[in-house]
Amino acid sequence: MHKIKDFYKIVEYLILPVTVLIVWQILFKTGLVNPILLLGPGKVWHSFINLIEAGTLYKNIGMSILRVLEGFLIASVSGIFLGIIVGLSKHFDRITNIVIQIIRPIPPIAWIPLAILWFGIGENSKIYIILLGAFFPIFTNVVEGIHRVDKKLIEVAYVLEIPKGKFIRKVIMPSSLPFIMTGIRLGLSGAWMCVVAAELIASTSGVGYMISDARQLSQTDVVIVGMLIIGVIGKTMDVLLLKLQRSLVKW
């Protein structure tokens, strides 16, 4: 019985992607769509294989992942650290409130001109943009997680005269962990989404570069390969973090 249910579940997962591929192929074969605008799935697949064989795909993916990780790591450390301070201290909350509220809604892309001025066109400006994409989700969720600690549990710690350090480490932190993990996942996904924008800054490597270069050469197939790669890697990173979250937050 289970096997039949599982089978139907798999069918439901696959039915849409397969339909999309079929419709796509039909549109291509019947020439309804201008080949410059959209190449067929076969061509895309060929480009994919070519890129792998030429080694360029791995190199680009590697570069992008490296940049994302660097920006993400800095954002995580600073986001969690500042988030804890602001979350625990009403004073810091009020002091930083206005500046954060104004900067947060600015999309990382809008920072590109300033980033180039400040950091040049090397790696640093790209990492800065990626950092911005990751920082605010992490920071906001850390603060929120700390604010949402169950007051009833705080009272118990108060009654047991728990010293402040132990209280933060053993009550506030474990309690906020689910929120912090959510923030980290959103942060990584935010960082990854900024990679294309960041690599527009005069890059010579990376998946974002690969896409914008291919666009200039009207290599739509390469563009699509790049986009799909971005999607798949982004999803994989999220799944890995979700597994991490499940293993850390066991309650």
Added chain:
Amino acid sequence: MNMDKLTEDRILIRNLNKKFVINRKSVPVLENINLHVEKSQFISIIGSSGCGKSTLLRIIAGLDNDYEGTVEMDGEKILKPSLKIGIVFQEHRLFPWFTVSENISFGLRDKSYSEKKEIVKQHLELVGLSGFEDAYPSQLSGGMSQRVSIARALANNPEILLMDEPFGALDALTRIQMQEQCLKIWETKKITIIFVTHDIDEAVYLGDKVIVMSQRPGRIKKVIPIKVKRPRDRNSYDFLEIRKLIYEEFFSDQKEIVNYVI
């Protein structure tokens, strides 16, 4: 020091008054509470919902300083919570990320690893949960969690234990078992207990005296000493007589309300 006191008062409350401000109107919650609790006594406080009995307990615990009057323990004002006063709340309030053992030993200070282990073991035995050291709260039933909560409060060796309707969320059968456990703990540790409940049977079964509180604003209507010998029989004549007394306290309360309506 008061030299005229013949008995040792653990807790002394004089002229306690408290108001809440709701929508800019001041609502009296506790009025003119005068209460003294002697060492190793078991006091039951009974009242209907909203009569302020939980508020009273929180004030004694040091969780609430916004009142008029004097609340003292051993002659000193209670200004904030201390490890000398343990409290068990209505909810178990166990930390879900800690095991039973970690929860119980959480408040312990200056104790070695083996000392902590021993204390946890003793207290689990006391509440009838030996062997559950490594369980997580999510794996326990309501009654078991509440027992762990009691063990946690007792592990720090408080001189006074406050219990705020601790068995309210449990089914009737578990409640009776827990009452037995409670008395066992009281007799073993010789601790002073102030027990708040809305269950008349529970109040009479457990307490050396029962403090009957009126509806809001909470006043002490009557203090009824329970001179029935322990172990008490819930169906004995003496028990039922006192139970009746207390029922009448509440009925007369309601009769007053009916008069006002007419």
